[in-house]
Amino acid sequence: MVSNIITEDSKTGYEFYNEYAISHNMICEHADGKTNVSKRIINKSNSDVTLIVVDGAAYGSEMNNTMILINSIPGYILFTPESFEWLLLNSNILNKPYILDILKEPYNYIESSEFFSWENYFTELLNKATRESEVVPYSKGNNKSIRMFTTEKNMKKKIIESSDLRYLLKT
Structure with a gap:
């Protein structure tokens, strides 16, 4: 079961996932940009399962390094919605x-x-x-602008359930 979330995004994407994490007793942190995601993986200090969320439309140049790392260090799931x-x-x-x-x-x-x-x-x-x-x-x-998307109903019933996140977060 996922207990941590790392987002590439430090703005509204992070705000959304952080709201979700808080309401589900999880930890959410942002990498502050796509080039920093790999550093977060390397610096992992526990054996919990961590969901990494990156924008697929913008992450291509970092994908190879990230895949090498998450295939060699257990406990990571990569989620790449278009954005x-x-x-x-x-x-x-x-x-x-x-x-x-x-x-x-x-x-x-x-x-x-x-x-x-x-x-x-x-x-x-x-x-x-x-x-x-x-x-x-x-x-x-x-x-x-993110508030309407982070209500309990919209977050879980609409956003989580309308994407592959429903399988990753098992809410």
Whole structure:
């Protein structure tokens, strides 16, 4: 059973997982960037199971080192959603049917000349959808924007259950 969470992200992604960890008597810490995740693995001091959460859309250059480490040091599970924003969009909390259509075939919507990465696209899409819903517009640095996603109902029933996290966290 997972007892620790390490996030690549030190902003809203970390805030979300930290809220989850607190409510489930777990420890959550952030690596403060993708290049620091490997350091957190090497510095592990106990035998608990740790879930590492990284944005798949941005983590490619670090993946090989991380996989080598977690295959040689027991007690790690790697979770790589497309991005944290993708995870929030996939939960359908905002009840925008067009979003689920986009998530099924994102390559038909993402114009690479406009967006540096898919993560950038999903961040912009989430920002647009929250503005349309008249909730606090999503922003990576705005903790208020994450509040609607961290209610008990939305966190567990929507976000955790709509992703592979339900199998990893066994809530």
